[in-house]
Amino acid sequence: MSSAASWSYTAAATLWPLLGRDDWTGAATYGAPQVIACDYSAEVMRMTDAKGEEFISRQQIFTERAGVEPGDMILIGVSVSLDPITAGAAEVRAVTRWGDTLDRQADDYRIST
Structure with missing residues (x-):
């Protein structure tokens, strides 16, 4: 963890990675929960996802x-x-x-839901 992250990412979030979808039902299958260090904001923003579809994000998690x-x-x-x-x-x-502009150890990410 970079020096900036060690003092800024003091909250925790739980992440369930998507493993895939059932071929028959289409139901999503998720991996075991993983706790990550983070910070967060509850700001409403209009965003575009990787498919180019607009959505309203109500929560941003920084990690x-x-x-x-x-x-x-x-x-x-x-x-x-x-x-x-x-x-x-x-x-x-x-x-x-x-990019990690201070230490160049680990990039930073904003996760939008």
Whole structure:
């Protein structure tokens, strides 16, 4: 973790990575919950996802955690629930990446739901 992240990412979020969809039902399958260091904002913003579709983001989560993808589920706070829907998680719609301008150790990401 970079020196800037160690003092700025002091909150926790739980991430459930999307593993795939059932061929028969189309139901999403998620991996085990993973807790990540983060900070967050509850700002309403109009955004565009990777498919070019506009959506209203109500929550932005800032982290150094790489590999978060649209379709994953995320919740501010810590959860051990295996079901992200029951836990109250929101779907990741867009991920924005910024370079680590201070230490060049790990890039920063904004996860928008």
